[in-house]
Amino acid sequence: MNLLSCSINTLRGLYDISGVEVGQHFYWQIGGFQVHGQVLITSWVVIAILLSSAAIAVRNPQTIPTDGQNFFEYVLEFIRDVSKTQIGEEYRPWVPFIGTMFLFIFVSNWSGALLPWKIIQLPHGELAAPTNDINTTVALALLTSVAYFYAGLTKKGLGYFSKYIQPTPILLPINILEDFTKPLSLSFRLFGNILADELVVVVLVSLVPLVVPIPVMFLGLFTSGIQALIFATLAAAYIGESMEGHH
Amino acid sequence: MKNVTDSFVSLGHWRSAGSFGFNTDIFATNPINLSVVIGVLIFFGKGVFSDLLDNRKLRIVNTIRNSEELCGRAVEQLEKARARLRKVEMEADQFRMNGYSEIERDKLNLINSIYKTLEQLENYKNETIHFEQQRVINQVRLRVFQQALQGALGTLNSCLSNELHLRTINANIGMFGAMKEITD
Numbered sequence: 516m517n518l519l520s521c522s523i524n525t526l527r528g529l530y531d532i533s534g535v536e537v538g539q540h541f542y543w544q545i546g547g548f549q550v551h552g553q554v555l556i557t558s559w560v561v562i563a564i565l566l567s568s569a570a571i572a573v574r575n576p577q578t579i580p581t582d583g584q585n586f587f588e589y590v591l592e593f594i595r596d597v598s599k600t601q602i603g604e605e606y607r608p609w610v611p612f613i614g615t616m617f618l619f620i621f622v623s624n625w626s627g628a629l630l631p632w633k634i635i636q637l638p639h640g641e642l643a644a645p646t647n648d649i650n651t652t653v654a655l656a657l658l659t660s661v662a663y664f665y666a667g668l669t670k671k672g673l674g675y676f677s678k679y680i681q682p683t684p685i686l687l688p689i690n691i692l693e694d695f696t697k698p699l700s701l702s703f704r705l706f707g708n709i710l711a712d713e714l715v716v717v718v719l720v721s722l723v724p725l726v727v728p729i730p731v732m733f734l735g736l737f738t739s740g741i742q743a744l745i746f747a748t749l750a751a752a753y754i755g756e757s758m759e760g761h762h
Numbered sequence: 763m764k765n766v767t768d769s770f771v772s773l774g775h776w777r778s779a780g781s782f783g784f785n786t787d788i789f790a791t792n793p794i795n796l797s798v799v800i801g802v803l804i805f806f807g808k809g810v811f812s813d814l815l816d817n818r819k820l821r822i823v824n825t826i827r828n829s830e831e832l833c834g835r836a837v838e839q840l841e842k843a844r845a846r847l848r849k850v851e852m853e854a855d856q857f858r859m860n861g862y863s864e865i866e867r868d869k870l871n872l873i874n875s876i877y878k879t880l881e882q883l884e885n886y887k888n889e890t891i892h893f894e895q896q897r898v899i900n901q902v903r904l905r906v907f908q909q910a911l912q913g914a915l916g917t918l919n920s921c922l923s924n925e926l927h928l929r930t931i932n933a934n935i936g937m938f939g940a941m942k943e944i945t946d
Contacts, residue, residue, distance in 0.1 A: 579823055585815045629800055633791040636783040716792075724789040732799045 539640040551648055553637055558645040560630075561622050590618070594747070601751030602758065605670075609754055612662055616655060617747035620646055624709055624739030628716075628732060644709055644739075652706040656698035659750040667757030675757065701749060708742045 543552040572587040580588050594614040598606045626632075627644020635642055645651045667675040679690040712735035719728040785791050 579826065580819065582815065585819055586811070589815060589818055629796065629803075631791055631793050631796050634785055634793070636785045638781050720789070720792050720795070724792070725794060728792070728795050729798055732795060733802075736799070736803070 541637045541640040551640075551650060553640050553642050554645050554648040554651055557626065557632065557642055558623070558651065561619065561626055561645060564626070565618055565622055594618075597744070597748055598751045601748055602755035605758060606751075606755075609662075609666070609751065612754075613747050613751045616659070616750050617743055620655065620705065620746050621740060621743035623651075624743055625736065627709065627713060628735045628739055643713055646705055646709045646742075647713055649702065649706045652702040653698070655705070655746070656702035659701060659753060660694065660698045662750065663753040663757040666754045670758045671760075678757075697753060701746060705742055705746055708738055712738055 541552040543550045543555070568583075569587065572583040576584060591610075591614070594617055595606070595610055597617070598610050598613040602609055623645045627647055632642035646655075667678075680687050681690070715731055716728050716735060719731055788794070
């Protein structure tokens with residue numbers, strides 16, 4: 516009897532480990548669409564963090580900025596630098612877009628790495644960074660696509676499409692293909708990196724709960740920041756590329 | 763035995779947690795590592811970030827001070843320039859006044875000299891007219907005289923006869939004889 520219950524406990528432990536599943540989602544039904552509820556919840560949390568911190572920072576603006584305002588002005592300067600170096604002279608209208616991308620992705624990634632989401636249990640799936648889900652990253656990448664098309668079309672009108680046959684008309688298929696590969700690579704890069712980070716942390720935690728995951732978590736933090744920067748930089752670069760004059 | 767089967771049955775439902783709730787498993791939720799990570803982040807990040815932000819603040823303060831200094835200097839220069847402008851304007855006024863008075867004086871002088879010239883010219887004119895008149899009068903006189911002489915000659919020529927001639931000569935001889943007696 517004793518032996519049996521002991522073996523059952525072992526089995527239970529084994530089952531516990533084998534029960535670790537990737538890709539379980541907490542589905543919500545909204546108007547005939549199945550949405551991933553956990554992503555929406557964490558996105559709202561991220562949005563709330565961003566909005567409230569920004570609101571607190573600009574609540575009492577000073578000429579000589581104090582702590583919070585100073586920090587956010589520094590962030591804004593950073594984003595402006597990124598968009599200026601990538602887009603060029605007419606970077607100004609695109610700073611909000613690039614800034615939104617960067618801040619949302621950055622805070623999403625870091626929230627996934629720093630906030631103890633797993634304390635809250637969902638009926639299905641688990642809470643993680645919003646960028647851990649391919650839908651979020653695809654949405655961001657498609658927004659980038661729309662943005663650079665809009666930028667090019669408003670800047671050059673229909674002449675924008677002349678860049679498809681720019682060096683030589685033979686490259687037309689490749690240039691058209693590029694419009695599809697850009698959002699694809701953007702979204703997959705972000706999604707893959709963040710998912711991999713979190714998976715590595717989860718697996719390490721399930722194997723060795725203490726100390727060992729810590730370096731990997733730092734690595735994850737680093738990668739998350741880099742990924743956010745890369746996404747924002749690439750979005751700005753695409754916008755700048757579609758706006759620059761070839762003639 | 764029933765326990766055991768229960769356990770096996772419950773194995774099937776192990777993962778399908780039914781609803782929202784809190785996971786209290788301290789290893790699964792990983793709060794220890796997270797707190798370590800956050801602690802390290804705050805510990806190191808704080809220094810770096812406060813340095814960064816202090817530098818930025820200092821830079822802003824310096825920039826503001828510099829621009830205030832520049833502004834003050836510019837205002838000072840503006841004031842100086844305004845003062846100079848006022849001075850120059852006053853000088854210009856003075857010059858203008860001086861110029862006006864000089865011009866006035868010149869005008870008066872000119873008018874006076876022109877008056878003088880005018881008077882002289884008037885005198886010349888009068889003299890010329892006078893001379894002219896006199897010349898004309900002389901001429902008229904001469905003409906009249908000549909006419910009178912011609913008339914007299916005519917009369918003489920027409921009226922002179924031998925008898926008259928002799929009488930005249932006699933009378934003249936008598937006159938000259940009388941004159942000779944007187945002179946003797």
